[in-house]
Amino acid sequence: MTSEFRDPVIRTAPMPSDCNSNGDIFGGWVLSQMDMAGGIVAARRANGRTVTVAVEAMTFHEPIKVGDVVSIYGEIARVGRTSIAVKLTTIVTRKLDPGEIKVTEGIYVFVAIDDNGRPRPVDG
Numbered sequence: 240m241t242s243e244f245r246d247p248v249i250r251t252a253p254m255p256s257d258c259n260s261n262g263d264i265f266g267g268w269v270l271s272q273m274d275m276a277g278g279i280v281a282a283r284r285a286n287g288r289t290v291t292v293a294v295e296a297m298t299f300h301e302p303i304k305v306g307d308v309v310s311i312y313g314e315i316a317r318v319g320r321t322s323i324a325v326k327l328t329t330i331v332t333r334k335l336d337p338g339e340i341k342v343t344e345g346i347y348v349f350v351a352i353d354d355n356g357r358p359r360p361v362d363g
């Protein structure tokens with residue numbers, strides 16, 4: 240199957256140390272990977288530093304397993320005066336299966352900041 244997406248922002252593989260007590264990957268691990276991916280997309284758009292201000296939506300569709308190859312895709316959903324909302328989608332491929340599984344999606348909001356950590360215009 241060919242992904243509907245272009246290049247991922249991040250591609251990585253979780254380790255056994257990233258598991259929860261069920262033996263699947265801990266939700267906090269994927270939240271953190273998505274935050275990093277969204278931060279990269281937002282910083283490119285803002286042409287400088289950004290911080291995460293909110294996670295507006297987050298859905299865990301399927302568990303992630305050790306050995307999965309995890310790809311996080313991001314696209315800009317909305318640009319405000321100082322904020323940028325990034326839609327993030329996590330897709331995994333599992334073992335030798337060529338299929339892609341959508342495991343999470345969410346909307347993360349970032350704010351462009353100046354050297355003092357205060358909001359600055361995205362296009363300023």
Ligand SMILES: CC(C)(COP(=O)(O)OP(=O)(O)OC[C@H]1O[C@@H](n2cnc3c(N)ncnc32)[C@H](O)[C@@H]1OP(=O)(O)O)[C@@H](O)C(=O)NCCC(=O)NCCS
Nearest residue numbers: 290291292293318319320321322323348350352356357358
């Ligand atoms: C992000 C931060 C600089 C914003 O400062 P602030 O004084 O609250 O800024 P403002 O109220 O002017 O809001 C800035 C923008 O963020 C948006 N925003 C603020 N809170 C929001 C929320 N809960 N959800 C979505 N957008 C939000 C505002 O709408 C505004 O967007 P716009 O300019 O495009 O209209 C400040 O809250 C902060 O430093 N937070 C901690 C960030 C951080 O440490 N993140 C890592 C977490 S571990």
